[in-house]
Amino acid sequence: MIEWRDRGLILAVRPHGETAVILETLTRGHGRHLGIVHGGRSRRRAPMLQPGNEVEVVWRARLDTHLGTFTVEPLRTRAGDLLGDPLRLAALSSVCALSAFALPEREPVPAFQARTEALADALADGAGWLRDYVFWEMALLEESGIGLDLSGCAAGGAADDLAYISPRTGRAVSRAGAGAWADRLLPLPEMMLGGPATLQGTLAALTATGHFLEAQLAPTLGERPIPPARARLIAALQRAL
Structure with a gap:
């Protein structure tokens, strides 16, 4: 019997049989990991098994290749705290769905996991999360091998005149460097360069990170569509303007 204990963030919950669920977590030491929770659909357990909640899990299986089972203890219930704030709840749902979509299974990503947990805390606390969410999506792209380089102009222009992103390479381009190609480039929002965190800027x-999620990340994952939770976040941001 193989057994380990870890803590992390619930990403998704799917029914399994009549009373169990398959729990998907982003753990600190074991990465994105799945397991069966027996009785997970009960009235007592279902409320704590919500995406965005922090839990401690014990995973057991006869073989490492098996799905295995989880024993779960709640540590922080964030999802219920956000029911009165549709925008922050939409952001938390998007974080969980994109993590489940993009991260490889059973591959530890400790730095990114810590960043994701910190964002979940910011969303629960309600402070500074707009900027954190934008840079979290940029970090997700980097974790997936599609990092954006906004440190200078890809065309040799001035670094203090950056205004565009190449949709192919993800590198920044200055106004002067863009020239006649400007209409083929993505606008580079000031917020991604450290500017004010506003709803419009977010x-x-x-829009920029979404291009790379759809055009570059999704094709590497079998052309699966971007999770609808992200589109719901965009819609919530538009309503909040």
């Missing part, structure tokens, strides 16, 4: 930044 939407502009997520």
Whole structure:
């Protein structure tokens, strides 16, 4: 019997049989990991098994290749705390869905896991999360091998005049460097360069990161569509303007 104990963030919950669920977690030491929770659909357990909640899990299986089972203890219930704030709840749902979509299974990503947990805390606390969410999506792209390089102009222009992103390479381009190609480039929002965190700036930044999620990340994952939770976040941001 193989057994380990870890803690992390619930990403998704799916029914399994009549009373169990398959729990998907982003753990600190074992990465994105799945397991069966027997009785997970009960009235007592279901409320704590919600995406965004922090839990401690014990995973057991006869072989490492088996799905295995989880024993779960709640540590922090974030999802219920956000029911009165549809925008922050949509952001938390998007974080969980994109993590489940993009991260490899059973591959530890300790730095990214810590960043994801910190964002979940910011969402629960309600402070500074707009900027954190934008840079979290940028970190997710980097974790997936599609990092954006906004440190200088890809065309040799001035670093203090950056205004665009190449949709192919993800590198920044200055106004002067873009020249006649400007209409073929993505706008580079000031927020992605450290500018003010606003709703409008967040939407502009997520338009840019969304291009790379759809055009570059999704094709590497079998052309699966981007999780609908992200589109719901965009819609919530638009309503909040």
